[in-house]
Amino acid sequence: MxxxxxxxxxxxxxxxxxxxxxxxxxxxxxxxCGSVDDGKSxxxxxxLWDTKAVKEDQAATLARDSGSQNDLGLPDFALLLDGxxxxxxxGITIDVAYRYFSTDRRSFIVADTPGHEQYTRNMATGxxxxxxxxxxxxxxxxxxxxxxxxxxxxxLMGIRQFVLAVxxxxxxxxxxxxxxxISHDFREFALSLGVxxxxxxxxxxxxxxxxxxxxxxxxxxxxxxxxVEALELATVRSTQAGGFRLPVQRVVRPGESFxxxxxxxxxxxxxxxxxxxxxxxxxIANVSRIVTFDLVRNAAVAGDAxxxxxxxxxxVARGDVIxxxxxxxxxxxxxxxxxxxxxxxxxxPGRRYWLKSGSRRQRVAxxxxxxxxxxxxxxxxxxxxxxxxxxxxVRLSFEELAVxxxxxxxxxxxxxxLIDPDTLNTVAGGMIxxxxxxxxxxxxxxxxxxxxxxxxxxxxxxxxxxxxxxxDETEIxxxxxxxxxxxxxxxxxxx
Amino acid sequence: MPLSVQETEVKNPPVSRxxxxxxxxxxxxxxxxxxxxxxxxxxKPVMLYxxxxxxxxxxxxxxxxxxxxxxxxxxxxVDTTWKFKEMIEFRDExxxxxxxxxxxxxxxxxxEEGITPFSHGSALYTDIMKTEALRQALDAGGYDAAFxxxxxxxxxxxxxxxxYSFRTPDHKWDPRNQRPELWNVYNGMVRKGESVxxxxxxxxxxxxxxxxxxxxxxxxxxxxxxxxxxxxxxDGMMILAEDPRLELxxxxxxQHGMIRxxxxxxxxxxxxxRSTASNLEEVIAELEIATVSERQGRAIDRDQSGSxxxxxxxxxx
Numbered sequence: 001m002x003x004x005x006x007x008x009x010x011x012x013x014x015x016x017x018x019x020x021x022x023x024x025x026x027x028x029x030x031x032x033c034g035s036v037d038d039g040k041s042x043x044x045x046x047x048l049w050d051t052k053a054v055k056e057d058q059a060a061t062l063a064r065d066s067g068s069q070n071d072l073g074l075p076d077f078a079l080l081l082d083g084x085x086x087x088x089x090x091g092i093t094i095d096v097a098y099r100y101f102s103t104d105r106r107s108f109i110v111a112d113t114p115g116h117e118q119y120t121r122n123m124a125t126g127x128x129x130x131x132x133x134x135x136x137x138x139x140x141x142x143x144x145x146x147x148x149x150x151x152x153x154x155x156l157m158g159i160r161q162f163v164l165a166v167x168x169x170x171x172x173x174x175x176x177x178x179x180x181x182i183s184h185d186f187r188e189f190a191l192s193l194g195v196x197x198x199x200x201x202x203x204x205x206x207x208x209x210x211x212x213x214x215x216x217x218x219x220x221x222x223x224x225x226x227x228v229e230a231l232e233l234a235t236v237r238s239t240q241a242g243g244f245r246l247p248v249q250r251v252v253r254p255g256e257s258f259x260x261x262x263x264x265x266x267x268x269x270x271x272x273x274x275x276x277x278x279x280x281x282x283x284i285a286n287v288s289r290i291v292t293f294d295l296v297r298n299a300a301v302a303g304d305a306x307x308x309x310x311x312x313x314x315x316v317a318r319g320d321v322i323x324x325x326x327x328x329x330x331x332x333x334x335x336x337x338x339x340x341x342x343x344x345x346x347x348x349p350g351r352r353y354w355l356k357s358g359s360r361r362q363r364v365a366x367x368x369x370x371x372x373x374x375x376x377x378x379x380x381x382x383x384x385x386x387x388x389x390x391x392x393x394v395r396l397s398f399e400e401l402a403v404x405x406x407x408x409x410x411x412x413x414x415x416x417x418l419i420d421p422d423t424l425n426t427v428a429g430g431m432i433x434x435x436x437x438x439x440x441x442x443x444x445x446x447x448x449x450x451x452x453x454x455x456x457x458x459x460x461x462x463x464x465x466x467x468x469x470x471x472d473e474t475e476i477x478x479x480x481x482x483x484x485x486x487x488x489x490x491x492x493x494x495x
Numbered sequence: 496m497p498l499s500v501q502e503t504e505v506k507n508p509p510v511s512r513x514x515x516x517x518x519x520x521x522x523x524x525x526x527x528x529x530x531x532x533x534x535x536x537x538x539k540p541v542m543l544y545x546x547x548x549x550x551x552x553x554x555x556x557x558x559x560x561x562x563x564x565x566x567x568x569x570x571x572x573v574d575t576t577w578k579f580k581e582m583i584e585f586r587d588e589x590x591x592x593x594x595x596x597x598x599x600x601x602x603x604x605x606x607e608e609g610i611t612p613f614s615h616g617s618a619l620y621t622d623i624m625k626t627e628a629l630r631q632a633l634d635a636g637g638y639d640a641a642f643x644x645x646x647x648x649x650x651x652x653x654x655x656x657x658x659y660s661f662r663t664p665d666h667k668w669d670p671r672n673q674r675p676e677l678w679n680v681y682n683g684m685v686r687k688g689e690s691v692x693x694x695x696x697x698x699x700x701x702x703x704x705x706x707x708x709x710x711x712x713x714x715x716x717x718x719x720x721x722x723x724x725x726x727x728x729x730d731g732m733m734i735l736a737e738d739p740r741l742e743l744x745x746x747x748x749x750q751h752g753m754i755r756x757x758x759x760x761x762x763x764x765x766x767x768x769r770s771t772a773s774n775l776e777e778v779i780a781e782l783e784i785a786t787v788s789e790r791q792g793r794a795i796d797r798d799q800s801g802s803x804x805x806x807x808x809x810x811x812x
Contacts, residue, residue: 025516025517026520100698121675162585250534252561262561291562303524307562356680415677416680424684425677
């Protein structure tokens with residue numbers, strides 16, 4: 001049990017990762033980014049080989065298929081990875097594959113994504129669940145534009161730990177100066193992306209130097225960790241800080257007397273007695289019990305799949321989010337988001353899509369605002385279709401109230417996919433930036449000023465001569481003082 | 496705090512166990528999430544139940560996911576009639592014990608055309624009695640989602656399998672054109688006739704399966720544990736020799752020895768390994784120093800390179 005779980009005020013904790021006294025043994029999810037030329041397949045193959053994740057019969061099949069070995073007497077690692085026949089035929093990796101290996105200290109899930117063709121789309125997919133990115137650079141070539149692009153996408157998808165693998169260091173005669181220059185350039189660039197946890201490692205994946213085993217003989221000047229040591233020390237992201245979030249997947253009613261809400265805690269923690277709000281309805285209730293198959297629990301934290309029982313009969317359905325009373329998510333009809341366009345048709349302005357976030361699916365209209373130019377890292381105005389592999393900023397408009405956190409606060413409740421209503425395919429992955437101000441106290445709409453005023457004030461103003469003279473420039477909306485106050489508080493930073 | 500005991504329809508309620516380690520807990524949470532999501536989004540899910548260790552873990556996770564309710568979908572067993580006898584006994588016991596809806600399907604062509612693993616070879620036999628039988632059963636049930644216990648670490652073509660693996664109305668898998676899958680947000684929208692295969696164990700490895708079985712005390716078919724058993728050596732495999740339908744070829748003799756199985760399928764196609772690991776602790780200890788993969792004992796994977804991908808495209812799990 002962690003301190004978070006038993007804390008009496010578990011709903012509002014600072015967004016900081018506390019130092020862990022006990023080593024976290026959850027699997028570390030990582031993504032490898034680099035092109036074929038950088039030796040990515042060789043690196044992953046080497047990781048699997050040296051951690052004994054490849055068994056003898058698999059190696060035998062490999063040897064049989066390749067019919068040849070490399071000059072170190074090892075099988076061709078790329079063949080080990082390119083599982084599909086189509087890939088073997090074309091000699092390229094075409095999609096995301098997942099690899100598993102473990103050391104005595106930890107286990108790892110690697111999202112292996114292609115380096116060139118459609119890499120944005122596949123990288124975004126692989127990066128969405130990753131805690132760490134390994135970026136490969138060829139020591140002879142240095143930091144390429146492609147490495148910068150990969151780092152940009154990884155940072156955009158919320159990865160905050162980078163390992164720069166300066167590969168093929170043997171081919172530059174283990175020159176420390178080369179390594180220092182590349183890692184310095186990379187560090188500067190990563191910092192500009194907001195990534196501060198950076199480890200640079202000189203290595204030869206082919207020879208197995210500084211991957212699993214250290215290379216003191218060939219690189220006595222390097223005293224940092226091997227790749228595997230760096231991965232063992234990496235942190236797994238936790239959303240236990242922040243407000244409690246439970247997207248409701250199912251309502252379970254096995255008998256008349258029991259009604260539970262099943263879902264996976266997407267943020268914060270919860271314990272019996274906590275007051276919660278059901279969104280979007282806004283109904284308030286208290287948690288009476290947390291039920292799991294392993295008997296009743298006295299607390300649950302982010303990541304736990306639970307069944308929550310409330311103390312009163314309330315209307316809760318799949319797609320609702322049960323949240324802590326303090327530190328609630330944003331609710332609204334308009335949000336700003338970043339998204340990655342995943343399919344050939346692109347994301348069309350004004351088109352209505354299905355949006356799925358957590359367990360909630362609702363209709364949304366999407367308006368592109370700008371597009372990220374990967375070569376420069378600059379956002380350029382862009383209001384037309386976002387083509388496949390484009391990264392764009394968009395405005396989302398919902399007919400029904402939507403519930404989100406900002407992605408940089410919560411990678412679950414801030415993430416969504418878009419589904420094409422015709423093909424039913426997944427066409428975009430998106431990340432919420434912020435809620436957009438709604439109607440606002442004062443804003444322009446077709447050059448008319450809209451004033452939302454308490455009803456009595458509105459009547460007074462409309463009766464005035466000044467108003468009569470400028471009738472077509474202004475529109476008055478009547479509302480109660482309470483509604484007006486809410487509008488102002490919701491508008492937040494826009495005023 | 497005071498707790499009132501609620502009446503539920505669950506048989507065999509759980510017992511208290513020490514908490515799982517964070518690694519297994521994370522895998523369990525992910526699997527439960529997938530179970531609930533599929534059950535909520537699809538009209539008629541079914542769970543493929545093969546009686547093996549992965550299926551046993553899958554079933555345990557399903558019971559956990561829906562507790563205190565019953566497992567809200569049936570279990571489907573494709574019975575080739577060539578399974579180990581102990582598997583069938585175990586299946587029926589489990590269905591009774593946990594109050595499960597069990598659907599058993601056998602392709603009638605097997606009996607009609609006399610298709611056996613001996614007469615038709617493993618490739619054709621598997622195609623008809625497993626792949627075709629599975630399609631028949633899924634069509635007959637009108638299922639729009641089928642849970643399976645496949646893991647990505649099992650075989651190269653599985654490494655690219657999605658957690659929701661989309662299938663056309665004729666059960667085809669197109670590895671070149673899979674739906675992107677980001678975060679844990681799954682796209683469960685399908686048209687009539689289309690379906691998904693859902694794989695809650697995607698991110699588990701063989702060691703995880705065994706450690707979880709140990710931690711959760713999950714019952715298994717006894718064939719996974721070593722015992723003195725009769726066997727015949729054929730094509731480099733040790734085949735269990737207790738079914739009267741196994742005919743000895745010239746030169747073959749029934750031998751006896753301490754053997755066990757790492758995977759369970761049709762007995763004529765499943766090779767045993769020599770082992771003295773007669774309980775769970777010993778099996779795990781043996782596994783941790785194993786140098787060959789578990790599928791090494793499967794004849795069907797070795798027919799040709801890329802054979803699993805070919806079978807999967809045609810609708811095999």
